[in-house]
Each structure stands twice: as structure tokens, then as C-alpha cells.
Amino acid sequence: MGKFPGGDTQAKSACQNESVMTLTSLLFISESATIPASSELSSMHWWASIAGVVLILIILMDAFETIVLPRRIKRSFRITSWFYKKTWGLWTRVGRHIKSANRREGFLAYFGPLSLFPLLGFWALGLIFGFACVQYGLGEHLSLGNEKITFGKVVYLSGETFFTLGYGDITPNNAAARALAVMEAGMGFAFLGVVIGYLPVIYNSFASREIEISLLDARAGSPPSAAEFLGRLGCCPDQKVLDDIFRDWERWCADLLSSHISYPVLVYFRSQHSNQSWLSALTVMLDVTSAIMTGVDGIHPEQAKLTFAMARHAAVDLAQVVNAEYSPHDAGRLTAADLIRLRAELAEHGVTLNDGADNDGAGNDGAKNDSADELERLAELRILYEPYLHSLSRRLLMTLPPWIHTDRKKDNWQGGPWDRAIQARALERPGRAKDDHF
Secondary structure (H helix, E strand, O other): OOOOOOHHHHHHHHHHHHHHHHHHHHHHHHHHHHHHHHHHHHHHOHHHHHHHHHHHHHHHHHHHHHHHOOOOOOOOOOHHHHHHHHHHHHHHHHHOOOOOHHHHHHHHHOHHHHHHHHHHHHHHHHHHHHHHHHHHHHOOEEEOOOOOOOHHHHHHHHHHHHOOOOOOOEEEOOHHHHHHHHHHHHHHHHHHHHHHHHHHHHHHHHHHHHHHHHHHHHHHOOOOOHHHHHHHHOOOOOHHHHHHHHHHHHHHHHHHHHHHHHOHHHHHOOOOOOOOOHHHHHHHHHHHHHHHHHHEOOOOOHHHHHHHHHHHHHHHHHHHHOOOOOOOOOOOOOOHHHHHHHHHHHHHOOOOEOOOOOOOOOOOOOOOOHHHHHHHHHHHHHHHHHHHHHHHHHHHOOOOOOOOOOOOOOOHHHOOOOHHHHHHHHHHOOOOOOOOOO
């Protein structure tokens, strides 16, 4: 071969080509060998997929029970219940340090609406993390920059898929991962729809609840009391008027029960005025109807009994909704002195309770006349609902109204920000003024 011109050069070139082909073959074999490694990595992380599936199911079940399922869940642990127990505890811990009652009430009023957003965000983050765990277990993802795929990047992929951003910088590289990405994107749309539909339902229920509470201002004062209600309406000559009012409140109690069981966050929504609340309205209805059931001259108790039953049902069930705790040390709300004042004030308005003496409804030794029996009946009725009201009051930091106020208070409709200026102007032009309530 040495006789041919350039023979050494041709041989050298052939050797170089053979070396390049050998190197290419080795690279191909090396790349082929990485495919099983990816499969082995997926098999090593099977636990991530299982944990992700469990987390997704837990979040979806909790969201379903909170938003869709219209009944109280008796299971001991729920994410939403745990969330509200912890966050409300922290919120009230701060609120107790606010000395001004109005400012404290205003601060507590923020919790209900504000808590919706962390709860929805908690669900979203839980779903994103759960899908990321499943994707991480499935493996085989490609990155445009040929960067190493870490769990943090898979979480990023899950987040942009859930919120349907679709940048495309990281993509799944097998059928299972692609199917999971499509499922997560669909769930992101469903989550957005739930948020859009959930908030209006909450506020419609809240607005419906507040209508009767606002109407109670002119009928029982603000804060309301049983003495004010009976004094203003107890002497009404038409029994049908009272029955219609009690019938409306029976429906209100039923609506309160159904809406606040279906959407427990509503119990944390405070009323528009700091001296009003759904708990005080419920308390007054129970006080008034129990007094009428005990005996008020000229008022038939049939409709009052139905309203009392529905109101007590609401108090009992809602105490369980907020996980309120019973305390045997709660003081009675109607003392002997309060009872005497109640009789005297109602007598001034032409309303007569059954006469007799009693110390906070306790039984008397010796023979009991009919009046004492009626007062004992009042104590029996009060013990049916007052423990639940006290527990709700402690849990929600809502003040229970008394049976009778110690001092005269203006109703909300009687006050206004310009009243002092108007009165000062009226002094310049004296005229006749009436001091009647209506």
C-alpha cells in the first residue's frame, strides 16, 4: 500500500472516521441507557404519587363538604373546621386587647369575609402541591433550557397548569403525565367557577339574615330586649299582628339554621351595626316566646310555641357547628330584681305577666300557687336554651342582650351623624318637639 501516493493519508483518515463512528455509537448507547434510569427514578418515587393522590382527595372532600354538601359533618377532624378554630382563636386573642367595644366589634367583623380568601387559597395550594407530588412520581419532564428537573420545578409546573398559564417551559413527557396535566387544568377552571359562585351565595344568605334583624330595631330596640319587644307590641289589640310577627321569625330561625349549617362561615359574619347580631335577635325571640308561653294576659301562645321550638333548634345546632363548649358556671340572665323591674315596666305599657315572686326561676318550699307554677315553668323553658346561648356568646365574642335594659337607649333609627347640628340649629328657632318613640 505504501506504493500509492498519499496512502498514509487515506489510512489515517479512515482511522479517524472509524473513531468518530465508535464515539457516536457510545453516546447513543449512553443516551439509551438513561431511559431505564428515568423509569427507575419513577419507581423510587411511587410514594410521592400516592401521597399526592391522598392529598388531592382530602382537599376535594373538604371543599365538597364545605361548599356543596348542605348538612353538618360529624367527623371529628376536618380541614375547614381546623382552619377556623386556629385562625379565629388567633383573631379573638388580638381582639380581646381592644378596649373600645365599637372598635373591637369592627375588628372582629373583618374576620368572616376575610377568612374566605385564605381558605380558598389553602385549598388551591393543597391541590397544586398534591398534583406536583403525583407529577414528580410519574417523572419524565422536559425543560427548554435543558435544566435539571427538580421537585421545585415540578411544583412550578403544577401551579402554572392549575391556573392555566401554559408557558410551556416545562412539559410532561409521557402519556400519564400529560393526562394528569389536562386533569389539573380542568380542575383549575372548576375551582375558579366555585369561587365565582360561592361568594354571591354567601352574601345573599347574609343579606337575607340581616333583613329581619334590621326590622327588629323598631320593635325591640338596639340592642334588643324582651322587655322592649313586649312593651311595644304586647298590648297590641289584634292577636293576628303578633302571630304574623312570630311566624316571620319562625321562618327566619329556620332559614338561619339551614343557611348557617350549609355555610358555616356565616356564623362569623357580624351585623352592620355594632349593637346588633344574629345571636342577640335569636336570644330575644327565645326570651319573648318563653315569656308568652309562661303566660301573658291577652296573648295566645300557640304561634309563640312554634317559634320557640324553631329558635331553640337553631341555637342547639349552631352551638355544635362552632364547636361551642358547655359551662355549668354560667349565671342566670333573669335575676329576682330583673323580674320585678320587668313586671313594673310591662305594666306601664299595659302588659301583665303572671304575678308572683321567684328568685331567678328557682322552686319555693311549701305550697305553690298558680303564679309560682308559671314562674317555675319559665325557669324550665330558660334552661332549655340559655346554656347554648352562653356557649355561642363565648365562642363568637357576641354579647347576649339582657331581659331588660338598665338604662334607656336610643334605637338605631333614632340616631344620625347630623343630629347635634340639627338640634343646634333648632335652638335658634324654638318650636314644639315630641319625645315619643314613633
